[in-house]
Amino acid sequence: MARHARPWFAVALALAAGFASAEERANYFNDPFLQLTSGIASCPVPEGPLITETQRREQAHGRIERGTSCFQAGRCRLPNAYLYDKEIIPRVKKAVDFAANFADTSVWAEGQRRWVWLKGCVRSQEQSDALERLVRSIDDVENVINQLTIVPTP
Template structure:
């Protein structure tokens, strides 16, 4: 086999192997971001990854998270020295708000809290239900942003 053909075969082999190796890497919630199930009404809804990341992703995100976390305080928009310090108390309010509302029992939704942002993942019955949930959580005290990554799963 010529060196050129060998290089092509090696490149193809690596292109096939690297995604499999990346998928096999262990994932963890390295930053202890709160991740809560808000509802469980759609049995066929797959469990989202939430805040689970690889060690390489954690290393890549660490500096940016430190900068974003403290810039909120430095700009005078946060009372705490790091915006990630709000997440656990905000998530408790998010869980209570969804439970008290009652409109989302027929959905399967998980929420991740990161720097006063709530990321919604899972399944809802309609885009209208997703919009209603985003609107509800946008009104929770100290929530800065709600990110909708929900899928529609009609009955």
């Protein structure tokens, strides 16, 4: 009888491991994630700043250290670089809206410690480059990570 229980035990262990790895993900650090444009219906919504509780614990110390080192080095006027993000991302949206030449894109912006991740879809490399330059020019933006995908006009 014990020989017949082994396969079921292995299945139960595999299921338990699957449930453990399916840990709930959330935006634990409240990093801003905002849709800037919505002109390409086929563009998949990129994943925002979702992490597991385990990842949150692993990242907490590094985020504190990176956030305050900016202020300590005299590169930030606020005591933590992450404090800028809630101001920067709405300014990115405003700049993109004002530029008015990105209506045929679907772009999201995510902010962490004065860095802006551009995610989503644009129609050309030129449009991607222009969007990156625009965001780099915004006050308090330290870096731009361009993760845009080119989806040519059909």
